Amino acid sequence: MTDWRERLSVPRDQFVPSVVWVAAPATDGFVSVSREEDESRWRALIDADEPIVTQVDDGETPPGGLGLQPSSSCSQPSLVATMLDALEVHEGHRVLEIGTGTGWNAALLSERAGEAGHVVSIEVDPDVADNARDALVRVGHAPLVVTADGTGGHPRDAPYDRVICTASVRRIPRPWIDQTRPGGLIVTPWGTDYGYDALLRLDVHEDGSASGRCGMSLAFMRVRHQRRQFLDPTAEEQAEADATTTARSGQEFFEITAFPRAAFTIGLRVPYCYVTVEDLDVDHRRIEFHDARTASWARVAMVRGADSFEVRQLGPRRLWDEVDDAYAWWRDHGKPTPDRYGLTVHPDGEHTVWIDTSAGEHRWSL
Numbered sequence: 001m002t003d004w005r006e007r008l009s010v011p012r013d014q015f016v017p018s019v020v021w022v023a024a025p026a027t028d029g030f031v032s033v034s035r036e037e038d039e040s041r042w043r044a045l046i047d048a049d050e051p052i053v054t055q056v057d058d059g060e061t062p063p064g065g066l067g068l069q070p071s072s073s074c075s076q077p078s079l080v081a082t083m084l085d086a087l088e089v090h091e092g093h094r095v096l097e098i099g100t101g102t103g104w105n106a107a108l109l110s111e112r113a114g115e116a117g118h119v120v121s122i123e124v125d126p127d128v129a130d131n132a133r134d135a136l137v138r139v140g141h142a143p144l145v146v147t148a149d150g151t152g153g154h155p156r157d158a159p160y161d162r163v164i165c166t167a168s169v170r171r172i173p174r175p176w177i178d179q180t181r182p183g184g185l186i187v188t189p190w191g192t193d194y195g196y197d198a199l200l201r202l203d204v205h206e207d208g209s210a211s212g213r214c215g216m217s218l219a220f221m222r223v224r225h226q227r228r229q230f231l232d233p234t235a236e237e238q239a240e241a242d243a244t245t246t247a248r249s250g251q252e253f254f255e256i257t258a259f260p261r262a263a264f265t266i267g268l269r270v271p272y273c274y275v276t277v278e279d280l281d282v283d284h285r286r287i288e289f290h291d292a293r294t295a296s297w298a299r300v301a302m303v304r305g306a307d308s309f310e311v312r313q314l315g316p317r318r319l320w321d322e323v324d325d326a327y328a329w330w331r332d333h334g335k336p337t338p339d340r341y342g343l344t345v346h347p348d349g350e351h352t353v354w355i356d357t358s359a360g361e362h363r364w365s366l
């Protein structure tokens with residue numbers, strides 16, 4: 001495989017805005033870097049094989065402020081190349097992208113689809129969409145950039161040969177399948193609420209279903225409206241929570257939170273559960289499980305060197321018990337890795353996840 005630089009024929013400096021955001025670890029947030037004030041730092045960000053945050057907090061935090069949540073970015077170049085390779089865009093293809101962002105990927109798609117092709121790219125944020133349109137005109141590409149919620153697709157220009165989403169989704173929106181021709185492909189980061197996404201490539205079938213396998217691990221921002229939420233119970237609420245202990249070891253907790261180990265499986269077996277890990281200091285770690293829908297919450301308080309850890313659980317679901325069961329299932333079933341999983345989306349929208357083959361022994365509805 002050639003280097004991503006040779007596979008990405010449009011430079012990204014034409015698309016990244018002059019103000020970008022970088023993590024400021026001391027604050028847990030993001031601070032702005034301006035090209036005008038620090039050209040060499042801005043250029044170093046462009047040249048690195050890293051994502052660049054281009055908007056925070058849905059545009060509500062202005063440059064100079066402290067951003068809390070990245071809401072738009074220019075994706076990591078090597079990942080962009082991997083996703084484009086998986087999408088197999090050919091000359092003349094009709095392509096739908098969800099998540100225009102800077103417009104860089106839309107330009108790359110336009111190059112691949114060529115003059116005979118047609119690219120539609122949907123961006124939910126009006127300011128982000130306007131910037132992308134301007135950048136695309138500057139470099140001489142003319143994909144159609146639509147300002148809308150991309151989970152509805154863009155039926156007017158369907159059917160598409162290829163659909164790519166550059167934000168992650170929990171469920172595959174039905175319109176994406178309906179708007180792809182049979183034999184076409186959908187490529188998207190896909191994952192559960194637990195917190196880890198995999199690259200999913202789906203073949204669209206004649207009967208209106210779509211199926212395919214999971215690939216590499218990805219860290220993409222969620223499409224708006226499907227963002228994960230965490231709970232922060234008050235001290236009083238925590239004091240009222242059920243208290244037990246767990247004898248799971250530090251190594252087992254590593255597996256419970258690591259994507260290539262048990263975490264992907266746990267997410268598939270424990271719906272609507274989001275895990276967060278916080279190191280208070282070198283000896284104390286908090287692992288929390290959140291279901292904002294039902295206001296259920298659990299916390300395991302790890303202490304280095306201890307034989308057992310305190311567990312607190314609140315709300316109608318016992319999230320730690322569910323995670324513990326799912327972890328045991330993973331161990332009892334050959335510790336399946338994420339790349340052994342596949343997904344079938346049926347014509348009625350039901351999602352079935354399976355291990356190794358769609359007709360295999362281990363499959364369940366999500």
Ligand SMILES: C[S@@+](CC[C@H](N)C(=O)[O-])C[C@H]1O[C@@H](n2cnc3c(N)ncnc32)[C@H](O)[C@@H]1O
Nearest residue numbers: 072074099101102104105124149150166223224
């Ligand atoms: C990782 S960025 C996309 C990177 C982009 N493809 C590029 O080349 O720069 C994800 C984008 O998806 C957009 N987005 C999030 N939810 C969306 C939705 N429901 N419909 C359309 N766009 C959405 C975000 O505003 C953000 O700009």
